[in-house]
Amino acid sequence: MTPQELADRLARILADIISEHGRGSDRDAGGPDVTSADTAVERPKNREHGDWASNAAMKFAKRVGANPRELAQRIAERIEAVDGVARAEVAGPGFINITLDAASAGETARRVVEQGDAYGRGDSLVGQRINLEFVSANPTGPLHLGHTRWAALGDSISRVLRAAGADVVNEYYINDAGSQMNKFGRSVLAAALGEDAPEDAYPGEYIQQLGRRVREQLPELPELAAADRDRALDLAQEAAYQRQLAEIKDSLERFNVHFDVYFSERTLHAAEADGTSPIEAAIGRLREQGHVYEEDGAIWVRTTDFGDDKDRVFTRGNGVFTYFAADAAYYLSKKDRGFGEKIYLLGADHHGYIGRLTAIAGAAGDDVEADITVLIGQLVNLNGARLSKRAGNIVELDDLLEWLGSDALRYWLARYPADSPLSLDGEKLRSRTNDNPVFTVQYAHARTRAVDRNAAAAGVDRSAFDPSLLTHETETELLGRLQEYPGIVAGAAELREPHRIARYLEELAGAFHRWYDNCRVIPQGGAAVEDLHRTRLWLNDAVGQVIRNGLDLLGVSAPERL
RNA sequence: GCCUCCGUAGCUCAGUGGAUAGAGCAACGGCCUUCUAAUCCGUUGGUCGCAGGUUCGAAUCCUGCCGGGGGCACCA
Structure with a gap:
């Protein structure tokens, strides 16, 4: 029983209750169907609140016209009858706290091992063709810390989107003209x-x-x-x-960052077979749509029709195209190449671009809500010192790689939300203790591998699996974390927030260490190997698998030993 | 002035309208006869910037203030 399956069952039960109770009036009136998104269960912070909790009864009480606790009680009675559910209790204002059978929860360990690299992948974004543009640094110098955050973040976003089933192209725009x-x-x-x-x-x-x-x-x-x-x-x-x-x-x-397309700005200025350049063609297309006009000897685009705070100019007084004209042509190139959503990853110093980029999408006839996303990220500090060219403390990516290594750097840069300020603490990133989150997670992985090696030597194998034996509280906790993983990936993809993966891995690592301290995979002092040990080996390997899968989404390696 | 991001424990920060707001570090105190004690356990630590509002319920949504970062080019 996974959280997703639980949510599905809850949704069906709730829909049944609504149709019985409301005699279908809600549906006839075009009322909302109940989906598993409405009944998503979450892992309660407090262990006494069961394995999974739902607040669906409180959400729907008003629509059903019932008291939340009563509705919760009716749902609880039916979910408790479901195979794999041990208990369902109503608590507080109308929470439904669900406890699973140990065997049902324990199945997760086998499922993870059997699915391997595929565990956590989903289909929530299948069919979406996404263009993700990031870094796009001028090719007039080396990459420095200012670009590094977007490189790590963009590549991880791409991996997460792909894990959710999207078809993503990573693109780097080269400003090689001008x-x-x-x-x-x-x-x-x-x-x-x-x-x-x-x-x-x-x-x-x-x-x-x-x-x-x-x-x-x-x-x-x-x-x-x-x-x-x-x-x-x-x-x-x-x-x-x-x-x-x-x-x-x-x-x-x-840095383990991969681009599928390096797009040259020059190609937008160069004449094609018909004698016009993509920029000229783009202006022509926007002119046909009625968005272009001339004034003071320059060509303008009426971006204010699409929410920009002022109209923008396509040509300077000397007739040369502006950078923005190339941006517009570039956007149309992405559209013509069949991308639905175009994502731009920009630094906060470019936030003034949101309005005009969005306006171009609108002028091109695209849906400004769905077809363009501009993600703005805060800049990076180094040990508290702001990075600035003037101060002369620019640090090149190559220096950072040499100093800290790709893994530590990528993990650290990806573990914060893009809109959160971030500072790079070199001392911390080099430390080999819990102080350093990438170390904590990698160490947990290495430990699962060490257990696996030692188990093989001690004659513990995976020849038996009895999930009903995984009853220790640290095992229940660990299994719950493993069950959460697919939902974490889906959420990270939906919100474009790979830091959720990192935070999850840190919690998983903590749960694993606690389990390791309490539950032995290898019998102590030459005692006989039992099915409990064999079953725990599945759990150990499942944890290693999920850490590998999660770290891969962040572009970070999962060492066999440290 | 306008736009935007941020303000949560001593520090660095999580927290998609839910229950008693969390993690790591720091401080203090514990566990090595070990599947690596690089781990783990316990204690201390909070006016979620301030004030209103929305509702069964707000750190979370809305409004206004206060404080800080960034941005407001026919630059690239």
Whole structure:
């Protein structure tokens, strides 16, 4: 009996009661059907409140026109008759507290082991084709801490959405057109030629390194620069860009972050077969829809029709397209490529973009509620010190990986809600105690593996499974946690909040450690191996499996030993 | 000024309208003859920023204040 099955049974029972009681009037009037979402059970904090609790009677009492406790009592009588339910009691203002048979709860251990990697995966988002854009850092320098949170979070969101059945494409938008690229090119060329840096050059040692690389790659650069400076600039800029982009991709792979598509902004500016660029085509399409006008010699889009606080401009006075024009064309590209929901993961410093991005979705004829989601995340602090270019304390992703390792960094960055401020505490992340949550969880996994190895050596195997033997309170607790997992994954996907996975794993790890301290898998002092030990081995392995599955959703490894 | 996020234990933070608001750390006190004591157990610790409102019920939803972060370009 899983919580989901319990919720299904409750929903059916409640629907029956409503139709008997209300003589179907609710349904005839188009009243709401009862779904398992209405009767979802939760794990009570207090053990005396049973294994699972439902507040459905309180929710529906008014609609049924009954007293909550009376309704709860009628539901309780019927759910108690269900196979696998030991007790159902009404408590407080109308809670239904349900206790399962030990055998029914214990079945979970076998189910988890048998389903393996698939345990926790669901189908709540099947059929959804989602574009998830994140990081999208300019290819004019290395990734730094400012990008790192979105890399970890975005990749984990993607994994969670996929676990719920969605078809997700991770996308990185490369701003490889425009003045920043030119500035980058001039900086690198000067470095390559050993010249003084230009007035507005990019700072940083990496520019010098790129300059040396470019010089090696293009030995003819000095001669060329003397003869045709613009040509030399083009070549140097292009070489530096390709090199920097490759390094970004490399860093991301080492961070276990995978993108399916790297989308170049240039392709939006370049003319296609019909002679027009995607940006021009996009403006044309929006013009046909009546959303574009000209004023003061510039082309404008009436984003205020879709809730933006001011209209936006597509061309600057000199006729060059704005960054926003490319954004609009890019949005249409995503739409044309068949994506339903387009998710943008942006830092809080970009929150002013929500209005205009949403407006473009509206102007494109999309549903601004369902087809576009802009997730705004708070910025990261390092040991309490705000990150800023001016203060010169930018930390590169590569440095962080070397210092802390990918696992600790990814886990820490994914364990907080995106809209919560987060600071990176290097000392804590390097510690090997409960102080460090990633360690706690990984250690619990390693411990399940150690038990498994020791069990094999002691002759305890999984040849028997009798779930009715799993009656210790720490076992009931642990089984409850295992049963919760699929619901946690579904919730994390629905809310785009992978931190729920991390928090869950920490609780699971705690429940496992408590169980380990109370219940032996391997008989003590050479005593005989009994079915209880064999059954507990299933439970041990089930916990290891769920920790592996959960850590995988966070892009974190589950070591066999620490 | 407008928009937005945040304010919960000494610290860092969870908490999808439900029961006595939780975790880790810190502080104090316990358990090693061990399937690794890197774990575990106990105690201490709260005006959920403030004030109203909504309802059977509010840390959670609404309004207004207070305090803090971020944003309000024909920049990229």
